[in-house]
Structures are given as structure tokens and as C-alpha cells.
Amino acid sequence: MRYMMLIYSQEDEKAPTEAVAEVAEAHRQLMTETRLRGVFRAADPLQRSSTATTVRSENGKVLLTDGPYAETKEQLAGYYILECRDLDEAIAWAARIPTACLGGSGCVEVRPLRDMAESMHDG
Amino acid sequence: MTGDLRAAIERVFREESGRILAGLIRRSRSFDLAEEAMQDALAAALQAWEAGGIPENPGAWITAAANRKLIDYVRREKTRQSHEEQLLYEGPQCAVFDEEMSAEEDDRLRLIFTCCHPALNQEAQIGLTLRTLGGLTTAEIARAFLVPETTLAQRLVRAQRKIQQARIPYQVPPPEQLAERLSSVQAVLYLIFNEGYTVSTGDSLLRKELCAEAIRLARILVVLMPGNPENMGLLALMLLHDSRRDARCAPDGELILLEEQDRSRWHHHQIAEGIRLVQRALGRRSPGSYQLQAAIAAVHAEAQTAADTDWKQIAALYSVLAAIETSPIVYLNQAVAIAMSGELQQGLDLIDRLGANRDLDSYHLYHAARADLLRRMGRARDALESYRSALRLTTNKIEQRYLCRRIADMQGNQVR
Numbered sequence: 283m284r285y286m287m288l289i290y291s292q293e294d295e296k297a298p299t300e301a302v303a304e305v306a307e308a309h310r311q312l313m314t315e316t317r318l319r320g321v322f323r324a325a326d327p328l329q330r331s332s333t334a335t336t337v338r339s340e341n342g343k344v345l346l347t348d349g350p351y352a353e354t355k356e357q358l359a360g361y362y363i364l365e366c367r368d369l370d371e372a373i374a375w376a377a378r379i380p381t382a383c384l385g386g387s388g389c390v391e392v393r394p395l396r397d398m399a400e401s402m403h404d405g
Numbered sequence: 406m407t408g409d410l411r412a413a414i415e416r417v418f419r420e421e422s423g424r425i426l427a428g429l430i431r432r433s434r435s436f437d438l439a440e441e442a443m444q445d446a447l448a449a450a451l452q453a454w455e456a457g458g459i460p461e462n463p464g465a466w467i468t469a470a471a472n473r474k475l476i477d478y479v480r481r482e483k484t485r486q487s488h489e490e491q492l493l494y495e496g497p498q499c500a501v502f503d504e505e506m507s508a509e510e511d512d513r514l515r516l517i518f519t520c521c522h523p524a525l526n527q528e529a530q531i532g533l534t535l536r537t538l539g540g541l542t543t544a545e546i547a548r549a550f551l552v553p554e555t556t557l558a559q560r561l562v563r564a565q566r567k568i569q570q571a572r573i574p575y576q577v578p579p580p581e582q583l584a585e586r587l588s589s590v591q592a593v594l595y596l597i598f599n600e601g602y603t604v605s606t607g608d609s610l611l612r613k614e615l616c617a618e619a620i621r622l623a624r625i626l627v628v629l630m631p632g633n634p635e636n637m638g639l640l641a642l643m644l645l646h647d648s649r650r651d652a653r654c655a656p657d658g659e660l661i662l663l664e665e666q667d668r669s670r671w672h673h674h675q676i677a678e679g680i681r682l683v684q685r686a687l688g689r690r691s692p693g694s695y696q697l698q699a700a701i702a703a704v705h706a707e708a709q710t711a712a713d714t715d716w717k718q719i720a721a722l723y724s725v726l727a728a729i730e731t732s733p734i735v736y737l738n739q740a741v742a743i744a745m746s747g748e749l750q751q752g753l754d755l756i757d758r759l760g761a762n763r764d765l766d767s768y769h770l771y772h773a774a775r776a777d778l779l780r781r782m783g784r785a786r787d788a789l790e791s792y793r794s795a796l797r798l799t800t801n802k803i804e805q806r807y808l809c810r811r812i813a814d815m816q817g818n819q820v821r
Contacts (some may be wrong), residue, residue, distance in 0.1 A: 283572050300410050344774050367572075367574075368572045368573065368574040368675055369522075369524055369571050369573045369574065370573075370578070371583070373524070392571075393571075394571045394572065
């Protein structure tokens with residue numbers, strides 16, 4: 283089953299370059315390992331949430347808002363999609379995803395992807 | 406021994422011992438066995454390398470040797486344990502052990518771990534465990550936990566859907582996760598027990614049912630994971646507390662404290678089983694929170710009268726417990742035990758020191774314990790003040806009535 287790991291992180295602008303480099307290195311290692319194990323499907327980092335635009339369609343009108351939808355401390359900063367046997371395996375990988383993208387603390391939300399063929403039957 | 410050889414072994418030990426030991430502990434889940442295997446492997450290394458020279462990869466050599474030793478020890482330990490089990494579980498429990506460890510029972514263990522998976526919230530864990538492994542209906546569980554039946558039903562459906570859709574595995578966790586997952590299972594069972602044990606105005610028959618269910622499930626854990634001392638400790642703790650069920654409540658629902666209970670109304674066969682389990686668990690020399698709490702309950706259970714209670718031993722057990730569980734409740738109980746062992750002033754000083762940072766100001770048991778010591782010391786006015794603080798802070802009706810009774814008694818004494 284494919285799981286999406288959504289990385290939420292605090293956007294600390296004063297992160298020292300070594301710390302940022304360390305996080306990047308940890309991601310590179312994790313991607314290499316998940317590729318070797320045949321688990322890796324996709325992963326990307328996002329630009330800062332200050333580059334976000336929220337789009338909402340209401341009555342045929344498109345409304346735009348500057349910034350992300352939710353005003354929380356931790357912002358979506360990147361994602362992985364990994365093919366795992368079960369939730370335990372997904373949790374084990376998620377626990378190894380660095381979340382301190384810019385130096386601040388963070389967390390990973392693990393969500394199974396819906397199989398479209400299956401969900402057609404589920405309704 | 407040549408200097409080269411000694412240097413090589415020292416280097417291996419410094420660089421590799423942590424990693425090798427961690428692997429051994431993961432495999433054996435026993436610090437003792439892992440350490441023993443490691444020591445023996447090093448001794449074997451000394452001997453073999455002196456004769457045949459240092460191998461190319463000394464770390465791998467020691468790891469392999471230690472693993473072989475470990476397998477021997479685990480086999481030996483298993484033989485010893487199954488022997489012990491038969492010796493200790495004579496009488497009515499014997500039938501449980503005579504049952505073959507069938508695939509069905511393996512499934513039951515898998516199911517306990519699935520229901521108590523930490524990816525589910527605790528209410529769901531409790532509900533699922535009772536629903537799938539216990540003998541209670543959704544309606545009964547809802548009534549016991551004072552939630553509307555539809556709410557509980559929705560909660561269970563959501564949890565079951567998550568198990569399926571997020572694919573929570575149906576398995577006994579691998580050794581490296583077992584300890585952590587097991588503690589989540591133990592916590593769920595203890596919560597179920599405590600929900601039943603807490604004196605409240607709810608349905609008393611249902612509460613007894615909850616205690617019985619928790620004991621039954623804890624017994625399954627002991628049977629299915631023989632040799633785990635915390636499982637034994639948990640079962641013992643439940644049995645020992647539950648043995649007092651008929652003595653701790655007056656016919657009018659009034660709470661009767663341990664000190665004032667009619668000990669002839671305790672269930673002595675349960676006490677005997679609880680004590681046996683505690684002794685067996687502590688013999689494993691891996692004391693944990695449940696084992697120590699059970700040991701404390703056992704000391705209380707062994708006393709013929711309240712005055713016979715071995716408070717010195719209880720205080721000693723609390724100090725061991727306080728070292729592994731740093732909770733204010735444990736410290737508070739430790740202070741009370743010290744006071745009851747004859748050192749009233751020392752106990753009170755400890756309580757006052759605990760309360761100095763005012764963290765416990767809103768905790769009614771802190772005031773109640775303090776009040777009780779002050780009363781025993783004859784400081785009636787201070788005691789009265791603390792009893793009143795406790796009364797202001799508790800919402801439990803039965804505790805409120807108990808505190809009111811104390812306050813009335815003391816006011817009566819003051820007038821006289």
C-alpha cells in the first residue's frame with residue numbers, strides 16, 4: 283500500500299547553514315535507502331509557505347488568498363510517497379524523516395493513499 | 406597474552422560493544438542474558454585469537470559468537486520457565502496452561518496488540534479491546550464508560566475502518582517494538598480495571614464486570630507471553646486490589662479506607678494468587694512499575710490487621726518505584742509510607758517539600774494526605790484546614806462524603 287508522509291515544519295528563518303545541510307543530507311540518505319529497498323515512489327520539498335496561494339472557487343468566481351489555508355505554526359514543507367507492507371513499516375520510515383527543514387521542530391503525518399479502483403466500489 | 410592481542414580486543418570492545426550488546430538485547434529482550442553472552446563471547450575470542458590470530462573482522466566474529474551463546478541461553482531459560490510455570494500453577498489455574506498453545510491463541514495475542522495499537526486513540530483502544538476480546542456488548546461498554554451508545558459505536562466503526570484502511574498490521578510486534586507496544590496493551594487493561602474499581606455512583610454490577618474482564622485479559626497476557634514479569638505484575642496488582650472489593654464499600658455506598666476495612670471480607674484465594682505472582686515476577690529481577698505496585702499491595706494484603714502493616718517495607722518499595730516512575734503521586738505515597746512507619750515528622754517534611762513549588766496545590770489527594778498526617782500528629786487545626794482544601798478540590802461524591810465525615814469528626818473534637 284502507498285502511504286503519503288506529509289512533513290510539517292516550523293519555518294525558522296535563522297537556521298544555521300550547517301543544520302540545514304544536515305537535514306538535506308539526511309533526506310538524501312533516506313531517499314537512497316528507500317530506493318534501494320524498492321519502497322520509494324516520490325518525494326519533494328516545497329518552497330516556503332510564504333510562496334503559497336490559496337485558490338477557492340465559489341459560485342463560478344475564483345477567489346485567491348495570499349498564503350496557506352491554515353494559519354498554524356507548522357507548515358507543510360514536503361512529502362514522501364512510499365510503498366509499505368503496513369502501517370508499522372510506514373511509521374518506521376516516517377520516524378526517520380527529518381522534519382527540521384529550516385531548523386525548527388516538526389512532525390510527519392502518515393496517510394494511506396486511496397486506491398481509486400478500490401474506492402469506486404466503496405462508493 | 407601478547408600486547409597486540411590485548412590491544413585488538415580492547416579496540417573491539419570499545420568500538421563495538423555498544424552495537425553488539427544492543428543487538429543482543431533486541432534479540433533476547435534481556436539485559437542479563439545479552440551481557441552474559443557478550444562476556445562469554447569475549448572470553449571465547451581471547452582463547453581462539455591467541456591460537457589462530459586476530460580475524461579480519463573482529464567485531465563480526467564476536468557478534469557471531471555472542472549470538473550463538475545467546476541462543477543457548479534462551480533455550481535454557483525457556484526450559485527453566487516452562488518447568489517453573491508447571492510448578493507454580495497448580496490447582497484451578499492448571500487447566501489454562503494445559504491448553505495447547507493453538508493457532509487460535511496466537512491469533513488472540515495478535516488481536517490484543519492490534520486493538521491496542523498506538524496509532525489508535527486510547528478510547529478506541531479500550532472500546533475495541535472490550536468489544537473484540539471481552540464479553541461486553543457495545544451497549545454495556547457505553548454504559549460503563551458513561552458515553553452515549555451511538556458515540557461509542559461510531560468510535561468503534563472509525564477505529565475498525567482505520568485498522569483496515571491504514572492497514573494496521575495484525576501481528577505480535579517484532580522484538581524491537583514489543584516492549585513499547587506491550588506497555589500500551591498493559592495501560593489499556595489497567596485503565597479498564599481502574600474504571601471498574603473507581604468507586605462511583607454508576608452501575609455497580611457493571612463495574613464488577615469491568616474488573617473481571619480486565620483480570621481475564623491480563624491472565625491471557627500472562628499465559629500467552631510467559632516469562633514477562635510486568636504482565637505478571639499487572640495481573641497480581643489487579644487481583645490484590647480486586648480482593649478487597651467487598652470490604653471497601655459500605656452498604657450505603659460509603660468508601661471504607663484500607664485502614665478501616667473488615668479484612669475477613671477480603672477474598673483470600675485471590676490474595677494468595679496475587680502474592681504468588683508477585684514473587685514469581687520479582688524473581689525475574691526486572692522490576693517494573695506494575696510489579697512494584699503489586700508488591701506494595703501484597704504487603705498490605707499480608708497484614709492481619711492495619712496496625713500489623715509493614716510500613717518500612719512499603720516505604721522501601723515506594724523508593725524503588727519512585728526511581729523508575731517520577732510522578733508526584735508516587736512521591737506522595739512514599740512520604741505517607743515513611744510517616745506511617747513511625748517517622749511522622751519526616752513524612753510531613755517530605756510532603757511539604759513536594760508542595761513547595763505549588764504544583765500540587767490543585768491536587769486533592771495532596772491536601773488529603775497532608776491532612777491525615779497532621780491529624781495523626783494531633784495538629785487538629787492545621788489538619789482541618791487541609792481537609793477543607795481537599796474537599797474543595799474533589800468532584801468524586803464518595804470522596805466528598807468521606808472528607809465531610811472527617812471534618813465533622815474533627816470539629817466535634819475541637820468543641821469538646
